[in-house]
Amino acid sequence: MITNKTITYYSKGLDENKLEKWTKSIFTSAWVFSTKGSIQNNGYESANNVEIRIPMKFIKDASLFKIGDIVAIGKLGNIDKQSDLKDVEYYNITTIKINNFGSSPHVHLGGK
Secondary structure: OOOOEEEEEEEEEEOOOOOEEEEEEEEEEEEEEEEOOOEHHHEHHHOOEEEEEEEHHHOOOHHHOOOOOEEEEOOOOOOOOHHHHOOOOEEEEEEEEEEOOOOOOEEEEEEO
16 A cells, blocks of 8 residues: 555543543554545535545554544644644544455545
């Protein structure tokens, strides 16, 4: 699988005081294909989408990935809230597929 980007994945959780906490994971070898704006044939439904594939050989635990988490393009630091990413290209995860078969096993993430 050809990879073309480094991404930072932020998993949303709660700390001991039940406050929002984001834990980051950096993947230096991901395949990223994003669409900005709208695709005329499909209207705005296809606007601002991203598809990301991360080879399984770089993933310690596939249960890390959850709907509602965030993926940002590039190697970034810690965040306290989603709005900390206001000047960064990022997407909320909307789909997760674990593909453990074939010659290129990977996790396939979709986001908006």
